[in-house]
Structure formats: structure tokens, C-alpha cells
Amino acid sequence: MDMNSFSPMMPTSPLSMINQVKFEDEPDLKDLFITVDEPESHVTTIETFITYRIITKTSRGEFDSSEFEVRRRYQDFLWLKGKLEEAHPTLIIPPLPEKFIVKGMVERFNDDFIETRRKALHKFLNRIADHPTLTFNEDFKVFLTAQAWELSSHKKQGPGLLSRMGQTVRAVAMSMRGVKSRPEEFMEMNNFIEIFSQKINLIDKISQRIYKEEREYSDEMKEYGPIHVLWSASEEDLVDTLKGVASCIDKCCKATEKRMSGLSEALLPVVHEYVLYSEMLMGVMKRRDQIQAELDSKVEALTYKKADTDLLTEEIGKLEDKVECANNALKADWERWKHNMQNDIKSAFTDMAEENIHYYEQIILLQVIMSIRR
Amino acid sequence: MEQAPPDAPRQLQPAPLEPLGLPDAGLQAAAGEGDEGAREEGPGDGTMTENNFWLKKIEISVSEAEKRTGRNAMNMQETYTAYLIETRSVDHTDGQSVLTDSLWRRYSEFELLRNYLLVYYPHVVVPPLPEKRAEFVWHKLSADNMDPDFVERRRIGLENFLLRVASHPILCRDKIFYLFLTQEGNWKETVNETGFQLKADSRLKALNATFRVKNPDKRFTELKHYSDELQSVISHLLRVRARVADRLYGVYKVHGNYGRVFSEWSAIEKEMGDGLQSAGHHMDVYASSIDDILEDEEHYADQLKEYLFYAEALRAVCRKHELMQYDLEMAAQDLASKKQQCEELATGTVRTFSLKGMTTKLFGQETPEQREARIKVLEEQINEGEQQLKSKNLEGREFVKNAWADIERFKEQKNHDLKEALISYAVMQISMCKKGIQVWTNAKECFSKM
Numbered sequence: 001m002d003m004n005s006f007s008p009m010m011p012t013s014p015l016s017m018i019n020q021v022k023f024e025d026e027p028d029l030k031d032l033f034i035t036v037d038e039p040e041s042h043v044t045t046i047e048t049f050i051t052y053r054i055i056t057k058t059s060r061g062e063f064d065s066s067e068f069e070v071r072r073r074y075q076d077f078l079w080l081k082g083k084l085e086e087a088h089p090t091l092i093i094p095p096l097p098e099k100f101i102v103k104g105m106v107e108r109f110n111d112d113f114i115e116t117r118r119k120a121l122h123k124f125l126n127r128i129a130d131h132p133t134l135t136f137n138e139d140f141k142v143f144l145t146a147q148a149w150e151l152s153s154h155k156k157q158g159p160g161l162l163s164r165m166g167q168t169v170r171a172v173a174m175s176m177r178g179v180k181s182r183p184e185e186f187m188e189m190n191n192f193i194e195i196f197s198q199k200i201n202l203i204d205k206i207s208q209r210i211y212k213e214e215r216e217y218s219d220e221m222k223e224y225g226p227i228h229v230l231w232s233a234s235e236e237d238l239v240d241t242l243k244g245v246a247s248c249i250d251k252c253c254k255a256t257e258k259r260m261s262g263l264s265e266a267l268l269p270v271v272h273e274y275v276l277y278s279e280m281l282m283g284v285m286k287r288r289d290q291i292q293a294e295l296d297s298k299v300e301a302l303t304y305k306k307a308d309t310d311l312l313t314e315e316i317g318k319l320e321d322k323v324e325c326a327n328n329a330l331k332a333d334w335e336r337w338k339h340n341m342q343n344d345i346k347s348a349f350t351d352m353a354e355e356n357i358h359y360y361e362q363i364i365l366l367q368v369i370m371s372i373r374r
Numbered sequence: 375m376e377q378a379p380p381d382a383p384r385q386l387q388p389a390p391l392e393p394l395g396l397p398d399a400g401l402q403a404a405a406g407e408g409d410e411g412a413r414e415e416g417p418g419d420g421t422m423t424e425n426n427f428w429l430k431k432i433e434i435s436v437s438e439a440e441k442r443t444g445r446n447a448m449n450m451q452e453t454y455t456a457y458l459i460e461t462r463s464v465d466h467t468d469g470q471s472v473l474t475d476s477l478w479r480r481y482s483e484f485e486l487l488r489n490y491l492l493v494y495y496p497h498v499v500v501p502p503l504p505e506k507r508a509e510f511v512w513h514k515l516s517a518d519n520m521d522p523d524f525v526e527r528r529r530i531g532l533e534n535f536l537l538r539v540a541s542h543p544i545l546c547r548d549k550i551f552y553l554f555l556t557q558e559g560n561w562k563e564t565v566n567e568t569g570f571q572l573k574a575d576s577r578l579k580a581l582n583a584t585f586r587v588k589n590p591d592k593r594f595t596e597l598k599h600y601s602d603e604l605q606s607v608i609s610h611l612l613r614v615r616a617r618v619a620d621r622l623y624g625v626y627k628v629h630g631n632y633g634r635v636f637s638e639w640s641a642i643e644k645e646m647g648d649g650l651q652s653a654g655h656h657m658d659v660y661a662s663s664i665d666d667i668l669e670d671e672e673h674y675a676d677q678l679k680e681y682l683f684y685a686e687a688l689r690a691v692c693r694k695h696e697l698m699q700y701d702l703e704m705a706a707q708d709l710a711s712k713k714q715q716c717e718e719l720a721t722g723t724v725r726t727f728s729l730k731g732m733t734t735k736l737f738g739q740e741t742p743e744q745r746e747a748r749i750k751v752l753e754e755q756i757n758e759g760e761q762q763l764k765s766k767n768l769e770g771r772e773f774v775k776n777a778w779a780d781i782e783r784f785k786e787q788k789n790h791d792l793k794e795a796l797i798s799y800a801v802m803q804i805s806m807c808k809k810g811i812q813v814w815t816n817a818k819e820c821f822s823k824m
Contacts, residue, residue, distance in 0.1 A: 192642050199639040206631045213628055217621035224614045231607040234600060237789040241796045248800065342646055346824040349653070353818035357811055364807035367800045 032129045033057040034144065036122035039114050040071070049073050052118060054125070056144045068145045074099070076143065077121060079155055083139040084128070089287040090330040091134065092337045094127035095276030096120070119269060132336075133329075181296070182289065183327070189334060190285050197278035204275045211263055218256040225249035248366045255362040262355035270348040274341065281337075284330065291326045295319040433462040433471060434540055434555065436533035439525045440478070455525055456480050457532055461555050477558035481506070484532060486565055487554050491545060493570040496694040497777035498545060499784040501538035502683030504531025510609075510675065512616040512623070512668075523669075527676055534680070544780070580693045583700035590699050591774055597781065598692040605685040608678055615675060619668055630661025649824030656817040663813065667806050674802065677795040681788060688784070691777050698773055702766045709759040716752040719745060 038053040051071040058066060077096055084093045097120035125144075128134045142154050182190070225246045232242035298319055302312045438458040446452045456478040462471040484503055491500050508524050518524065536555075539545045550568065553561055636654030640647040 195642045199635050202635045203632070206628060206635065209628050210625065213621060213624040217618065217625055220614060220618045220621050224618050227607060227611045227614060231611070234603045234607070238792055241793050245796055245799065248803070342824065346821055350818055350821040353814045353821055356814040357818065360807040360810035360814070364804055364811070367804045367807065
């Protein structure tokens with residue numbers, strides 16, 4: 001995961017200051033290693049679900065041990081994400097893979113689906129680990145280290161469901177009022193996010209389509225090659241040439257399969273992650289707007305002298321701080337995110353180009369051999 | 375110069391023909407074979423030397439295609455395509471070519487020519503015409519006969535047909551073929567006057583022979599089997615190739631969508647913008663490169679199609695042999711039965727059932743004079759029959775000899791042409807790969823600069 005150069009952000013906590021210093025000195029120093037593997041199916045009377053094994057290795061003092069192994073299910077990941085969003089409403093939390101894919105034949109326990117999800121979950125945890133602020137989140141630590149029963153009891157703490165729902169309702173009500181004065185830079189950000197979201201979704205669709213077309217091409221080629229061998233059975237003088245063509249087509253097939261697997265390993269997951277990121281970003285923008293809306297409504301109330309002015313002024317003061325923190329957190333994280341995005345996209349597409357070059361190079365070799373045979 | 379009967383195919387003084395160039399398959403022309411002397415094909419033995427045309431090297435080309443409208447036999451408006459056939463004679467000495475004939479023909483006239491050749495040269499593997507309707511098309515290709523790409527490919531196919539005929543040691547000397555190239559008006563009437571349609575063997579007769587012949591030459595049976603296999607495998611190959619082309623087209627074209635989206639995306643990016651934009655351009659280049667690639671492949675498909683249709687021509691020769699053999703067997707059978715009848719009449723023993731015998735039994739014996747008369751008639755018939763059998767046998771053997779010679783010629787041509795075609799296919803793939811490598815290398819550079 002990439003951790004180099006992010007713009008210095010206004011510290012939100014002493015802990016993150018320590019982070020900053022450490023990372024600037026040794027940007028590649030990782031002290032938290034997480035792997036997600038071994039999906040296992042669990043069957044109970046009520047339901048069937050999959051758990052994943054999570055192994056954490058760390059040298060950090062605040063961890064009780066240097067190695068942990070736990071099992072988590074998708075619900076647990078959802079919980080973690082929720083907690084992170086709650087604690088850091090304007091930070092760009094890494095996206096989780098979707099709950100399930102509605103379209104198509106993929107059902108929840110299909111092997112490919114599980115593997116794709118496992119990889120995405122692995123990425124999710126590592127992105128959190130690499131994030132300068134999120135990596136020190138307490139819930140994250142509990143997630144990585146607590147045994148099953150410990151996690152359940154931990155989950156039960158914190159604001160109850162009803163109060164959380166109340167918060168959401170209030171927040172929605174606020175945001176309905178519209179953002180009157182979104183600062184310029186956030187307007188730009190919002191504009192970027194909208195367009196980015198459109199484009200990355202299209203790219204996701206295009207890439208999936210290419211995969212599908214290549215699959216169909218490969219299937220046809222599988223039938224194409226053997227016909228030449230069949231033909232060679234009735235042509236004494238053309239046996240070599242025909243068999244040569246058949247073998248070229250065969251190898252072309254294999255090269256296509258390889259190209260497809262390259263696509264599905266490198267490009268498709270990255271593009272899809274950024275599709276999810278773009279949704280996440282829109283959520284972040286909303287939350288930022290909500291925080292500002294809270295302030296704006298109090299300011300408005302003050303203007304119309306609707307309530308106790310002293311109390312209001314105090315509240316406004318607090319809210320102004322809150323808004324400033326939120327905005328700064330977002331700004332810094334935005335820069336970091338954009339930088340990572342650039343690298344990830346660049347690297348994914350460069351790999352794709354490399355795969356394609358390799359693909360053609362493979363085939364050309366065989367065709368040259370074939371054409372020399374006269 | 376003796377005048378041949380008007381319905382005979384007139385033959386020209388044989389002259390050496392030099393190989394005629396063709397962009398792809400190298401045609402083996404009849405260099406030197408023309409000196410063998412006029413073969414007797416079909417009725418009549420006319421030779422004409424009214425034209426020294428063939429003494430010089432000639433070039434035939436179907437150079438243009440034009441849409442025309444006219445009235446057909448039922449006086450209804452129709453649209454058709456006419457093809458311009460140009461014949462040039464090339465001077466040995468300075469290689470200069472002079473246009474000697476140029477006329478327009480439509481597809482149906484080519485068909486007429488071919489049908490005529492099939493009737494008068496049944497022992498020759500007559501070159502096939504390009505397909506009448508587009509088959510084995512993949513989605514982008516139109517199945518419409520008026521589509522310019524189809525017309526273009528057909529033009530090339532017709533030219534190929536004429537070149538094949540012109541370089542065939544026997545067919546090239548046919549007068550009707552010569553007139554096809556030189557006499558625009560009235561040619562149809564001239565062909566029809568030969569009465570070739572009447573001479574054609576009926577399909578029913580041929581089918582009958584195929585099932586009933588007892589002793590065909592084994593080589594022809596094998597050849598028929600081979601031609602069936604050839605037809606089946608090439609059809610299958612062409613079908614799958616069309617599907618592969620379809621899929622490949624899809625892969626390339628979808629990449630073109632990247633181009634558009636990258637371009638739109640680059641508008642909001644500062645550092646990544648240029649890289650995205652230029653990478654997008656390369657994706658467009660990649661997507662559009664498939665059009666030329668598949669067009670080239672279409673020519674390859676046409677080369678295979680020619681041999682697909684050649685399979686039918688092979689079968690036609692086999693059918694003729696079967697017909698002749700069957701005819702021979704029937705004649706022999708007939709002769710044998712007459713001989714037997716004769717013998718029975720002479721010795722008085724009746725071993726075979728005959729109507730005469732029956733009626734004689736019922737209505738009384740015939741007189742010795744009557745019997746003598748019958749024996750005489752039979753003896754005459756037997757004589758005639760023996761003569762006929764002898765000549766049929768001779769004909770049959772001649773046919774087999776000549777047919778087999780042409781089949782050997784055909785085999786060599788086929789092996790050469792198919793090998794060339796397959797290798798050219800590999801070369802096409804190489805060119806496709808080179809383009810692919812170039813585009814993706816460029817794209818990679820753009821991506822890495824993002």
C-alpha cells in the first residue's frame with residue numbers, strides 16, 4: 001500500500017501527529033501486516049455464512065501481542081466500516097465489496113465470488129492499516145484482535161441503534177435544507193466526484209465487457225483450431241501446414257486466457273474498487289455538508305433571534321470548530337486519496353497494456369515459425 | 375480449312391500460354407502444354423486459325439463493377455451489377471500491353487459460360503464461380519448482393535475464374551470462352567446455339583447411375599469421398615472463422631469506448647489529464663485497426679471458398695464417370711441378354727421368359743421362317759451392340775485417362791494454392807500482432823506518464 005507523500009494535515013489528535021512524524025521519516029515503514037484468507041463455510045440452523053481468517057502481525061506497542069488470528073464474517077466488516085464512518089465522518093473510508101451481486105448468476109457461495117470478495121476484504125483492511133488516522137482507530141484494533149465473544153460484547157457498547165437512527169434522521173433533515181455556502185474548493189471537489197463517478201462506472205462496464213468478449217473469443221478459437229487438424233487427415237501434402245495453423249490457434253487461445261486472467265486480477269478489481277470509492281466519496285461530501293448545515297442552521301437561528309443568543313453563540317463556536325476540523329480532515333485526505341487513485345489507476349492500466357503487449361508477442365512468435373515452414 | 379458443324383465448339387490453333395499473374399494463388403498455366411495438339415472434345419473437330427490472338431501473352435482483368443438497371447425476361451425492372459472485362463495482349467519483346475478487347479458481362483453470363491464448359495468438358499475439373507449470395511458472413515458483413523464490399527470481392531472472384539480458365543491447358547482453347555472475352559453482343563445466342571443444354575445429362579439419370587453402377591473405377595469412388603470431406607471441413611472452418619471474426623471485432627471495438635471515456639475524464643484531471651487523453655487516442659486507433667485486419671481475412675476466406683466450390687466440380691467429374699460406366703454396364707447387360715435370346719431361339723430351348731415364347735405357347739408355334747427372321751434381327755442387333763460396346767469401352771477408358779490427368783493437375787494446383795493461402799493467413803496474423811504491439815506500447819507509455 002502506498003504511503004508516501006501526503007500533504008501535512010492539521011492534526012486532529014496527538015496520536016496522528018506522532019504518525020505523521022514517523023511516516024515522513026520512513027515513509028515505507030509498515031508496522032501492521034494483515035492478511036485475509038481461508039474462507040470457511042459455517043452452517044447453523046438459522047443460516048449459512050462464510051467466515052474469513054484474519055492474521056495480523058504487528059510491532060506496535062499498543063497491541064498486546066505481536067501476532068493475532070481471528071475469524072470474521074462480512075457482517076463484522078460492515079460493523080467496522082460503520083464505526084469508522086461514525087468516528088471520522090469526513091475521512092475517506094475505504095470501500096467494502098458489495099453485499100451480493102444481484103445481476104447475473106453469481107450466488108453468494110459461488111467460488112469465484114468468494115475469492116473476489118476475499119481479495120477485496122484483504123484490500124479493505126490494508127487500506128485502513130495504511131491510512132494515517134484510521135490505522136489507530138480503536139474499533140479497528142478490536143476488530144483485528146478480539147475473539148468472537150469479545151467482539152460481540154464490544155459491538156453492543158456505544159450509541160444504541162435508536163439514537164443512531166435519530167442522528168440519521170436529523171442529519172437528513174439538515175441536508176434537505178441544501179448547502180447554502182459550500183466553500184469553493186468543496187464545490188470543485190464535488191464536481192470532480194460527480195464526473196469521476198460517472199467515468200469510473202463507465203470504465204468498469206467497459207472493462208467487464210472486454211472480459212466477456214475475450215472469453216467468447218477464446219471459446220470460439222477452441223473450436224477453430226481442431227478443424228485444421230481434422231482437415232489434415234484428408235490432405236497428405238498439407239499435413240504440416242495445417243497442423244502448424246492448428247497449433248498457432250491453440251497457443252493463441254492460451255495466450256488469450258492468460259490475458260483474461262491478467263485483466264481479472266489487475267484491472268477489474270482496481271476499477272471496481274474505485275467505483276465503490278466514488279460512492280463512498282459522495283457519502284463523505286454529504287456528511288461534510290451535513291456538518292456545515294448544522295452550523296448554518298444555528299447561525300440562521302441566531303440571525304432571527306429564535307432562541308437564547310448566548311447559548312447559541314457558544315454552540316456556534318463549537319460547531320465552527322467542528323466544521324473547520326471536518327473540512328481540514330477531508331481536504332488532507334482528499335489529496336491523499338487522489339494521489340493514491342492516480343497511482344492505482346496508472347499502475348492498473350499500465351499492467352493491462354503490458355499484458356496486451358505480451359499477448360501479441362506470444363502469438364507473433366508462433367506465427368513467424370509457421371510462416372517459415374514452406 | 376474444314377468447317378465444323380455449327381453446333382460444335384470451335385477450337386483454336388493451340389498456342390503456348392504463359393503463366394498469368396494473380397496477386398495471391400500462383401496459377402500454373404499451360405506453358406508448353408499447348409503444343410500437344412488439339413484434343414477432340416465433344417462433337418466435331420473444327421480448328422480455326424482465324425486469330426493469332428493467343429500467340430501473344432494475354433492478360434485478362436475484371437477491372438470494374440457497375441450497377442445497372444434493365445428489364446428482365448418478364449419485362450420487370452431489375453437492378454444488377456455488370457463487370458468490365460478487359461483483355462490485353464502483351465508484346466513479348468517490349469512488355470507493353472495493348473488493350474484489345476473490353477466488354478461488360480453480368481454474373482448470369484458467367485454462369486452460362488460455366489454451364490457450357492461443364493457440358494462440353496466433362497472430364498475437366500471446371501473452375502468454380504464465386505458465390506452467388508454471400509454466405510458465412512459475420513455480423514458486420516452485409517449479406518446484401520449490392521453491398522460494395524461484396525461486389526468488390528465478387529469482382530476479384532470473377533477475375534480469378536477467368537484466369538483459371540485461361541490458364542487451363544484444355545479450356546483455354548475453347549471458342550465460346552474466346553467469344554466471351556471478345557464478343558459482347560449476341561454471345562448468349564451463340565452459346566445457346568451450340569445446343570449444350572440438350573446435351574447435358576439429366577440430374578435424374580446421373581443420380582440413378584450413382585446408385586446402380588456396379589463397378590466404378592475405385593479412384594473415382596475415393597475422389598468422391600475426398601470431395602465430400604473437403605466440402606464438409608471447409609464449410610465448418612468457414613463457419614467458425616466467421617464467428618471468430620465476430621468475437622475479435624467485439625474485443626477490438628469495445629476498447630474504443632475507453633477512448634471516449636478517457637477523453638472525458640481527462641477534462642477533470644490535472645496531472646493525469648494528458649496521459650489519459652493520449653492513451654484514449656491509442657485506444658481509438660486500436661479499435662479501428664480491426665476493420666482492415668478483417669477485410670484481409672475476408673480475402674483468405676474467399677480463397678478457401680474457391681476450393682469449397684471446387685469440391686462440387688470434382689464430384690461432377692465423378693458423376694460423369696459413373697454415368698458412363700453405368701451406361702457401359704447396361705449396354706453389356708443388354709448385349710448379353712440378346713445373345714442368350716438368340717442362342718435359345720437357335721437351339722429351341724427356352725430358358726428365359728419371353729413374351730413371344732408365351733404367346734407362342736398360347737396361340738400356337740411360330741413357323742420356322744418366322745423364327746429365322748427373328749434370329750436374323752437379333753444377330754444384327756448383337757453386331758450393332760458389340761460395336762457400340764466396343765466404342766463405349768473406348769470412350770470410357772479415354773474419359774478415365776483424361777479425367778485423371780486433369781485431376782492430377784488439379785491436385786497439384788490445390789496443394790500449392792492452399793499452402794500459400796494458409797501461410798498468407800499466418801502472415802496476416804503476424805501483421806495484426808505487430809499492429810497490436812505498437813498500439814499497446816504507445817498506450818503503455820501514455821499510461822506510465824499519468
